Amino acid sequence: MAQDAPGAVGARLSPKLDEAGLIRAVQRGDQDAFEQLVRAYDQSVLRLAVNLLRSQEDARDVFQEAFLRVFRSIDSFRFDCSFHTWLYRIVTNICLDYLRKRKVRKEEPAVVDTPEGPLDRMNDFEEEAAHADPERNMWNRQLGQRIEGALGGLTPRERMVFELRHYQGLRLRNIGEILGTSEEAAKNCLFRATQKMRAGLGDFQ
Amino acid sequence: MNCESVTKLIPLYFYGELPPDDEDSLEQHLDACAACARQAESQRALSAALDRRATEPSAALLAECRHDLMRAIYRQEAPAMRRLQPPSRGGWNSGFAAWLPSLGAWRMPLGASALLALGFVAARLTAPGAAGSFSLAALTPDVVSSIRSVQPAHESAGAGEVQIVLDETRRRVVSGRLNDSNIQRLMLAAAHDENNPGVRWESVDLLRSHSDSTPVRELLLNRLAEDPNPGVRLKALDGLKAYTGDPEVRKVLARVLEDDDNPGVRIAAVDALTAHADDNMVGLLQGVVEKENNTYVRRRCVKALEDMNASAGTF
Numbered sequence: 140m141a142q143d144a145p146g147a148v149g150a151r152l153s154p155k156l157d158e159a160g161l162i163r164a165v166q167r168g169d170q171d172a173f174e175q176l177v178r179a180y181d182q183s184v185l186r187l188a189v190n191l192l193r194s195q196e197d198a199r200d201v202f203q204e205a206f207l208r209v210f211r212s213i214d215s216f217r218f219d220c221s222f223h224t225w226l227y228r229i230v231t232n233i234c235l236d237y238l239r240k241r242k243v244r245k246e247e248p249a250v251v252d253t254p255e256g257p258l259d260r261m262n263d264f265e266e267e268a269a270h271a272d273p274e275r276n277m278w279n280r281q282l283g284q285r286i287e288g289a290l291g292g293l294t295p296r297e298r299m300v301f302e303l304r305h306y307q308g309l310r311l312r313n314i315g316e317i318l319g320t321s322e323e324a325a326k327n328c329l330f331r332a333t334q335k336m337r338a339g340l341g342d343f344q
Numbered sequence: 345m346n347c348e349s350v351t352k353l354i355p356l357y358f359y360g361e362l363p364p365d366d367e368d369s370l371e372q373h374l375d376a377c378a379a380c381a382r383q384a385e386s387q388r389a390l391s392a393a394l395d396r397r398a399t400e401p402s403a404a405l406l407a408e409c410r411h412d413l414m415r416a417i418y419r420q421e422a423p424a425m426r427r428l429q430p431p432s433r434g435g436w437n438s439g440f441a442a443w444l445p446s447l448g449a450w451r452m453p454l455g456a457s458a459l460l461a462l463g464f465v466a467a468r469l470t471a472p473g474a475a476g477s478f479s480l481a482a483l484t485p486d487v488v489s490s491i492r493s494v495q496p497a498h499e500s501a502g503a504g505e506v507q508i509v510l511d512e513t514r515r516r517v518v519s520g521r522l523n524d525s526n527i528q529r530l531m532l533a534a535a536h537d538e539n540n541p542g543v544r545w546e547s548v549d550l551l552r553s554h555s556d557s558t559p560v561r562e563l564l565l566n567r568l569a570e571d572p573n574p575g576v577r578l579k580a581l582d583g584l585k586a587y588t589g590d591p592e593v594r595k596v597l598a599r600v601l602e603d604d605d606n607p608g609v610r611i612a613a614v615d616a617l618t619a620h621a622d623d624n625m626v627g628l629l630q631g632v633v634e635k636e637n638n639t640y641v642r643r644r645c646v647k648a649l650e651d652m653n654a655s656a657g658t659f
Contacts, residue, residue, distance in 0.1 A: 174414075177410070177413070178410075181406065181409065182401070182406060184400055185401045185405065185406055186400060189399050189401045189405075190397075190398060190399055193399075195401075195405060198401070198405075199405070199408065199409055199412065202409040202412075202413065203412055203413050203416055205407065206413050206417055207413070207417070210417055244373050282393060282396075284396065286393060286394065286397050291428060294559075295419055302543065304357075304359055305391070305394060306394075306398055310361070311356075311359075311361050318369075326356060326361070327357070329355055329356070330352055330356075333354075333355040333387065333390065336390055336394075337386055337387070337390050340390060
């Protein structure tokens with residue numbers, strides 16, 4: 140039953156490329172190396188931001204801010220942890236700021252009102268077949284709405300742990316390292332998140 | 345293992361985060377306890393529902409993000425060089441400068457200094473005897489006024505008097521030959537007029553026939569990489585066609601092919617690059633074929649690869 144998420148994070152570096160060598164080259168000022176480093180991780184960073192924030196505009200901002208921070212501060216990277224962990228600390232911090240601001244403003248930008256009811260702008264529940272089946276279409280819409288509502292009920296930290304574990308496929312130990320907490324705390328966070336999600340979805344599951 | 349502890353462990357079990365011994369114990373409990381088995385099923389259903397929500401960012405969005413990032417880094421390039429350039433190790437001096445061809449020269453903030461340049465040149469043109477070597481065919485003052493404010497005149501003035509403040513823009517017509525350095529400086533400044541793409545387009549269109557001049561060529565490279573208007577970028581690219589064998593020009597063209605958001609510009613970049621096909625292009629074109637979402641651009645790259653007897657795919 141155990142599963143790893145389909146979108147498991149992995150650097151898309153060719154096996155021939157030594158990441159440490161690449162990072163040292165960037166620190167020496169090799170711009171081509173920086174670009175290679177960005178391209179190894181940028182897809183998973185963007186996926187995280189899009190799934191977490193459900194807004195392409197916000198995801199673009201996070202993407203740019205994160206890699207600009209990497210660009211500005213790569214000198215300070217001392218190989219105390221993996222580059223992936225270091226990068227994800229930056230990305231998750233920025234995303235958490237967005238989620239917290241959104242909580243304060245009580246925004247959920249991905250969900251918009253339409254004449255047919257609330258609609259997730261980014262959802263992919265409307266498969267082609269569903270158009271021919273209004274009942275299924277309606278059920279999918281309602282499910283999507285319930286999922287967004289349930290996710291919206293999580294604290295930013297719970298949301299982040301859940302996203303990193305479920306969608307990004309990271310191990311809880313790694314998630315703890317990224318978020319500056321223990322593996323145990325990450326486990327508890329995941330438990331609370333799944334309990335809330337199950338309660339939120341109720342009979343839709 | 346009791347029901348309470350199993351409830352807490354189900355999410356960890358589902359995500360494969362339990363040690364093997366705990367996993368065995370939990371599975372034994374699930375076989376014997378229908379209530380906990382229903383919870384495990386509920387966890388699985390939750391996961392299935394959530395999987396349907398997962399969104400994979402489009403290739404176009406990723407390309408836009410990369411493009412925006414590189415633009416932002418271009419803007420930071422000068423301070424970054426100062427910060428990162430080690431005194432004796434080459435570094436950004438060789439790497440970054442190579443990546444951003446002749447950046448120091450052609451990315452200088454001409455746009456910001458456009459007004460200054462215009463003012464400076466215009467002052468020279470209007471100074472007595474400043475005509476110099478070029479012919480000042482016409483210098484026609486034409487004042488355009490707009491009213492900034494209207495108010496009652498000062499108290500000491502007679503009743504019924506008003507004060508009107510006018511803003512005046514003085515228009516002059518200057519003409520001369522394109523190879524004249526003063527005219528060329530005006531044109532280079534005009535090609536950076538950020539408020540008027542029409543003026544930029546006209547300036548680049550006129551200047552492209554003088555791409556043998558280094559400042560003009562640098563301008564064309566700058567406009568090709570930086571201008572927000574695709575029409576201007578295409579004109580700039582057209583002006584560089586005679587230099588498609590130049591390594592710096594090729595680097596910018598490769599960047600444009602990978603990152604420009606306009607398919608027409610990308611197609612023009614493929615054509616310009618293939619005019620001087622070399623082996624280094626194979627990898628670039630294969631990479632574009634793999635990620636390009638525009639059919640025409642992709643076909644053009646495939647055709648270029650076929651013409652080079654290279655495979656369109658990577659293995």
